[in-house]
Ligand SMILES: *[C@@H]1O[C@H](CO)[C@@H](O)[C@H](O)[C@H]1NC(C)=O
Ligand SMILES: *[C@@H]1O[C@H](CO)[C@@H](O)[C@H](O)[C@H]1NC(C)=O
């Protein structure tokens with residue numbers, strides 16, 4: 001057989017040399033009969049989107065038959081025929097792709113078979129090879145009968161229309177295998193494909209080891225991806241039949257070029273071609289973060305990014321406990337968690353608790369029936385003692401579907417951003433459910449109330465902003481603001497209005513000096529009092545920070561955040577107009593001997609709680625996730641009732657829903673308030689704000705500054721002092737003498753403990769703001785703080801760092817704007 005093929009091939013080769021010399025270096029649109037594609041020929045799809053031909057990766061002597069985009073300037077190979085048989089001696093002899101008499105598509109190098117489709121067809125005479133505009137290379141017989149297609153043999157790229165999964169009738173399995181390197185298309189050990197045991201889902205594997213799970217299939221989205229680009233409308237298609245289990249996607253807008261490829265470092269990347277930029281724009285990259293690592297926290301464990309250090313917790317800390325507490329404490333999470341109360345299946349008393357926004361667990365050990373309703377699913381799970389949980393993986397509203405998990409739940413993840421995960425119902429012993437049912441109801445009621453409140457508010461905001469937009473369009477401002485500021489839909493004041501309001505920026509009107517310039521008091525014609533932040537031309541704050549502040553603040557609405565009324569950009573002048581706060585900033589009161597009398601304990605406790613709520617809103621509740629980065633006493637303003645308002649967002653960073661941590665090469669902030677990991681490594685997160693909050697709480701309680709704190713008996717800073725009195729059970733000694741009479745002792749002690757918890761050295765040990773708010777409101781017991789950061793003078797890391805870089809005295813409370821941390 002091989003001999004026959006070879007003989008044929010030599011004939012064909014000779015034939016091609018004799019007769020087809022002319023077509024060298026031409027573009028063909030179809031090959032039929034035994035026509036040939038040789039060395040420099042290419043086969044082009046009808047709309048010239050894809051091209052088939054020979055390519056040679058940079059810096060190699062190897063040639064491959066492959067398909068790439070014809071339309072775009074960056075050579076992007078999407079399929080390779082002979083990926084594990086490179087042609088290394090191709091210079092002398094022509095390469096030939098032809099259809100043999102037996103109906104086989106074969107690539108010859110001289111007389112050697114390099115690659116073959118392994119097909120046979122009796123109708124070989126009428127076979128046609130075509131490259132379609134989808135990127136699919138097909139060989140069809142009469143009536144377009146498909147003999148072979150490249151889509152059945154994916155390499156590292158999944159194009160729209162390609163499938164992952166299995167065709168049982170033809171015994172074909174579709175999965176991606178990455179290239180070994182950018183220059184070497186040979187298959188590496190990394191694969192991305194369907195795990196069709198149990199309910200199907202895609203898994204990234206290295207050899208047989210699972211690295212990452214895409215989450216059970218859904219018609220709507222990648223359920224296991226915590227982030228995906230909503231602006232691209234992918235339409236997913238899931239087939240679950242006896243003859244085929246497959247997953248594929250198409251694009252709603254087929255004129256966009258998009259591909260999903262598994263790269264050689266094991267990252268699954270979706271990209272879109274951007275013609276203007278002439279580049280592939282990454283839209284999705286999985287696995288996304290450390291918490292995506294397969295089963296990182298063990299059974300019933302869940303990984304959270306809300307801490308700077310990687311951290312695992314039991315997925316429901318009330319009802320599950322680590323299997324081995326000791327190993328768990330040493331960060332060995334492999335044992336996972338177990339139910340606090342074991343199930344009691346035999347007596348039939350178990351029930352279920354619903355968890356939302358969850359990445360559904362590994363579905364390998366599951367049973368499913370997609371015609372069942374959720375109620376039938378629950379019954380099915382109750383009947384079977386191995387069933388641990390059930391869920392409907394189909395996220396379409398009103399859809400049916402039932403998956404039941406038949407062993408302990410692995411690789412769960414609870415997302416913090418809403419609308420990413422799915423609902424799962426986990427089986428629980430009846431005693432664990434008692435508290436829950438009322439909880440759920442309360443939760444439902446809350447949701448209802450929230451909807452009742454939120455929907456009208458959203459409608460009003462939408463209406464208002466549309467109206468504002470039209471109004472603004474009509475007005476056509478003479479001064480066009482740059483970039484994003486114009487999109488923030490914020491009132492614009494003219495410079496002359498502000499100048500009049502502030503008596504030409506009279507020195508009598510100066511309220512204070514902010515990090516980037518003076519702040520003036522003003523009165524608008526209507527009688528409204530305003531505070532105007534004028535950015536000095538020489539200030540460290542450039543146009544970027546300015547825009548950042550405007551855009552950030554204009555989107556925030558909370559009673560504990562200062563309200564931005566508008567802004568003004570004219571020439572070099574950059575002005576921000578805020579609501580006026582008659583009682584100035586917190587530092588002007590608490591650190592001043594006389595003024596501090598104004599703030600009795602109940603007012604201070606109110607301030608401590610108000611700042612916590614404002615910060616909670618920034619971190620968790622606002623549409624953007626915002627890290628303030630410069631929380632300090634001088635940035636807390638007080639209204640006429642002494643309610644605190646957080647201000648100064650010049651260096652705040654907003655984050656996408658799920659991001660919680662970032663690194664910066666520019667450390668900005670104020671010494672004395674900066675968390676160690678931020679001051680030293682430039683690593684900031686919501687937990688670095690928590691640290692600053694802790695310092696602030698201790699300052700409010702004691703009326704002393706952390707920086708520059710002096711004690712007659714020791715060299716500790718305020719944090720160190722608070723820690724030592726707390727440790728000796730003398731916490732009340734920390735309090736400002738002026739308060740001693742008015743205070744509620746338990747509130748004071750609670751505040752000091754919360755303050756100490758917030759200034760823990762390890763960011764993972766600090767509570768998040770929702771816990772802080774709860775701790776302050778609640779009478780329950782608090783966790784015991786460990787020794788905080790910057791305890792002893794000798795360990796005053798930040799101060800040491802400061803004195804070597806800056807003159808500590810002169811910069812004391814100013815915001816440091818540019819310190820390169822590396
Ligand atoms: C054709 O068969 C050979 C030998 O069994 C195999 O190595 C090769 O991968 C097959 N080619 C295709 C395209 O399936
Ligand atoms: C589809 O995508 C193309 C190219 O990106 C774009 O020009 C076109 O406007 C899009 N069409 C629709 C309906 O979104």
Ligand SMILES: *[C@@H]1O[C@H](CO)[C@@H](O)[C@H](O)[C@H]1NC(C)=O
Nearest residue numbers: 368369370371372373376402
């Ligand atoms: C799936 O569920 C439907 C509806 O309950 C039922 O009619 C059908 O028999 C079930 N199929 C299997 C295989 O259990």
Ligand SMILES: *[C@@H]1O[C@H](CO)[C@@H](O)[C@H](O)[C@H]1NC(C)=O
Nearest residue numbers: 366367383384385386387406
């Ligand atoms: C639970 O259900 C699975 C799937 O239907 C079945 O294989 C298993 O035998 C059942 N176990 C029990 C104890 O009923």
